[in-house]
Amino acid sequence: MKLSTEQFKHDFEERLTSKFAIELAKAGAQEKYGALSSVVKNYYSSIWAADNHYKDESNKKQAYYFSIEFLPGKMLKSNLLNLGILDTVREGLSDLGIDLDEIALEEPDMAIGNGGLGRLASCFMDSAASTGLPLNGNGIRYRYGLFKQKIVDGFQVELPDSWLDNGNPWEVRRYDKAVEVCFGGEVWLEDDGEGHFIPHYQNQERVLAVPYDTPMVGFENTTVNNMCLWRSEVPKDLDLRFQNLEYMNQTAMLSSELYPNDSDYNGQLLRLKQEYFFVSAGLQRILHHYKATKQAPITHISDFISVHINDTHPALCVAEFMRLLIDEYRITWERAWNITVKVMSYTNHTILSEALEKWPEEMVKSLLPRLYQIIIEIDRRRTAELLPKVGAKLVHSTRIVKDGQIHMAHLAIIGSHSTNGVAKLHSDLLKDVELHDFYLIYPERFNNKTNGIADRRWSQIANEPLSKVLDETIGKKWRSDLKELKLLESYKEDDATLQRLQEAKYEDKVKLAKLIEERNGIVVNPTALFDVQVKRLHAYKRQLLNVFHIMKLYFEIKENPTADRTARVHIFGAKAAPGYHYAKAIIKCINEIARLINNDPDIGDQLKVVFLENYNVSLAEVIIPAANVGEQISLASKEASGTSNMKFMLNGALTIGTLDGANIEIFEAAGYENGFVFGLTKDEVYDYYKNSNYNSRDIYEQNPLVHRILDAFVDGTIPNISAEGQQIFDSLTTYNDEYFVLRDFNDYVRAQEALEKCYQDQKAWTQAALMNIANAGHFSSDRTIREYADDIWHIKAKK
Known part of the structure; x- marks a missing residue:
């Protein structure tokens, strides 16, 4: 966007006054950060609205990236860089006696991830927007990040990472897009006389899922994608008799803590509830939006929607999508399954057995009774179909339900059209060793996608001294196309360049x-x-x-x-x-x-x-x-x-x-x-x-x-x-x-x-x-x- 230093200074001082009723000379660091983030949000809001309109009107296919972790870090400088106004804002603030780097320290890390998995998801969000690709994130708005680590007498001590204490200026709460997610209770099917079995529920635990949308601003373009993070709340119409303290605490816990301790049954149950919570909420929102904006019948949804399962945590996408298609949209099983496989894709991120999730069969049955029925039926039908084709050994080794456990990686592979590893060696290991039996059955589904990083953050934002050397040596095209760095090779013998590096x-x-x-x-x-x-x-x-x-x-x-x-x-x-x-x-x-x-x-x-x-x-x-x-x-x-x-x-x-x-x-x-x-x-x-x-x-x-x-x-x-x-x-x-x-x-x-x-x-x-x-x-x-x-x-x- 085009922005003059003078215009920015005017906007900043005006926002400081309107938002905090304070003049610049008396403003504290947190107030300056609040005013600055508000101004930046205003700059991209019209681009965001226009891009949302374009996506709805163009009818182009969109992808949705389901991940239990996102690790964006701080977003102020990233948004400034991607809007093309980082230098302008830095200069304008300097004119006002303010150091941008000091103001940026006021922003808490949006650290709702553990490490590589969440950081990769955030890199993908940045890159998709920056390459103009319509990719939207879907996860949980944790009240607390992983944890804040303190070292006391050499020991790690975990403290709450309450990153939302001062709010999150980048997000927009969308209460009108809230959906309900239900747990437990009893479910039975009744024939409606027209060949459909209709599920009936009683004694379910109801939770309201409220979406908070955070824009993912593309680098110097007109794409602004959406990262939707869900917060768990008590439904407003819930009978007061059920609104006891335990229920309210359990509801809050769903979006409270990233990776609760799963060393006991209750911890495992909470993790499983979290996984279903954001999967169900995300898929419901996708289907509601599809119905509201598309003329095509729901049976054509694979032409417009792709859902990606990032590691095994969102693997319930397969069964939940089947539930919604069959129960809510009355689609036949065979057709619903065909649609689901076309829509779903899965990335495997590990061969470590501890990270390949398996849930006790009885836990899934009691917490998610309808999904349990669907998973059992997926497993039964697949077994019946494959037994005469590939034999008992291969079928048994790749069952979703076996030995009293439900294998989430198996569900994700069977219920999707693509399974990829994240480096060539890893993908080869999946095919040749760890998932070899699946590869024998579905060779066409396996592929490799070597990971990458959001280079703008890790060079232009994180390393301005090096970025300046690169600009002076090979020009600035590398900032939008990293392959241009290859030009640097011709300076390998140039002493002046080596000295600057x-x-x-x-x-x-x-x-x-x-x-x-x-x-x-x-x-x-x-x-x-x-x-x-x-x-x-x-x-x-x-x-x-x-x-x-x-x-x-x-x-x-x-x-x-x-x-x-x-x-x-x-x-x-x-x-x-x-x-x-x-x-x-x-x-x-x-x-x-x-x-x-x-x-x-x-x-x-x-x-x-x-x-x-x-x-x-x-x-x-x-x-x-x-x-x-x-x-x-x-x-x-x-x-x-x-x-x-x-x-x-x-x-x-x-x-x-x-x-x-x-x-x-x-x-x-x-x-x-x-x-x-x-x-x-x-x-x-x-x-x-x-x-x-x-x-x-x-x-x-x-x-x-x-x-x-x-x-x-x-x-x-x-x-x-x-x-x-x-x-x-x-x-x-x-x-x-x-x-x-x-x-x-x-x-x-x-x-x-x-x-x-x-x-x-x-x-x-x-x-x-x-x-x-x-x-x-x-x-x-x-x-x-x-x-x-x-x-x-x-x-x-x-x-």
Whole structure:
């Protein structure tokens, strides 16, 4: 949009007065942020309205992305950038004596996600709008985000993340679009005499689902898509006799907390209720909108609507869509099933069994009695159809209902026309190993869509110093088409460009160093090598490998403090799930190791360890641009894709990683010589599984360095971790090291030594960084979302 600095200043001051009845000189930071966000919302509201009208009138097909997580982070700068007014607003605020960056600090992170799954969903929302594709989000408006992490005496402590305390200026409550979602009770079918079985219900628990719409503004275009998040409320017409405190609390809990603890039955029940809540509400709204805006009969809905199931949490979409078509629209079973399969598509995000949801059959039967009937019938009909075609073995292994459980991934695969993995290795594993029996039955449904990132946020917003260098070197076309970064390759031997890249990286490192000092009280040297591992804390991501290498460095410095070596700063950011005690033990150990090393006068500036608490999108936007090295060290075959690896690559960090997930494609794109590969391959991992011949105790006994490092966890070398250190020691020796940490340690050390040697040659290092940046274009979520649009959803971009 076109906006002058003078017009913006007028709009801002006018809004400050009208919204808060205060003049600029007396306004506080929160009031300034409120006025600014209100002005920005006003700028895009007419574009949003026009685009909604265009979508209804054009009759073009739209897609709906169902995800239990969305992790947008802060939206102020993203909206300013996408509207094309970031520089204008920054300049206008500066004229008024206001720093945009300081005002942006007032915005809470919209952190209603756990990690990669939710961040990917938000990247897709950004990219779809920016490429003109009609993709709408559907999720839950959690009152509290995952949790706010505090580190107290080295331990993770979880506090509520009440991100809505001051409201959310970007959302619009749509009470007129509210729908009811019902749970429990009894259901029976009666023949209406015309061949239809009509369901009748009694004693159901009624919940009102109220949508809150948040606009997803496209980059310098006229597309504004919608992210609908649902809030649970008590229906206004509910009999007062039923409005007791317990019912009201249960209703509020549905949209209160992301991933409630599911370690007991009640926690599992709440999770299942949440999943059905947003699935049912979202599908009802889609069908209501279709009926109100389309002339075509409901039987043609697959020509206009595509529904995407992001991981297994929304898998009930399949059964709920069948319920609505059969019960509400009186469509025959066979026709309803054909429509459902055409409408639905599914992304698998993991091969970890713990994340492939299975619900107790009796729980589903009591909570969702009508859906249970439908799921049983889907399973029965499919079994009868396939038995003579593929045989009992394949049918049984792919049943939706078996062993007293309902398998949600099976429901999603069977009830959709497309199942994709999120990196080539992951998709191959699904076809060849984890979902092989499904692949034998439905080979045409399987495909790969390698993940990507919303590069505008992770470059133009998060890394302005680097963005400026790119503008000056290759022009500005890269800002709208990341493939243009390829032009940077021709500057690999240009010393002036390499120098500017080094200066931009140093500026980013100074910014992070300042934040570390403010938050942790640790002074770090910006010229040191910044080695970064930021991601969810999980054993398969192997933060322990990194920790063990740090202990190796610590021992070496203690033995020879005056030796010439590369100064290092190791930076961690990670949250552990509240009930994941092993991961929390690792966090405690990292913090105690940091305390040991950072306070040892023998170590000085040669080695620092920093754990930054409450890792989130905003913190990532400071950490990732400053990284020299990105740690992507999961056990091969366990990380479906990863997206932090792509963010590091785009920001000129070199990857040290295994041949896992999208790492492989990153190494191939940047050149294997511009990263550091180590560790077991996927085939070697599966050989260990097949032969059961891994013995971690032997490594502990035979490798003196491993022996010394592990003993440090139990002999008092690392203070204050008697219980946690023993837990880690036992997991790696007595319980045979599930993720092969000890097996990969020597090769990891080798890769780290090669990395350190390369860093000592700053020209060679910067050339490798340049090659990573230049080849990051493939990992834009713009590319990924176009592939989904073309191959799966069959939606077209707005011209």
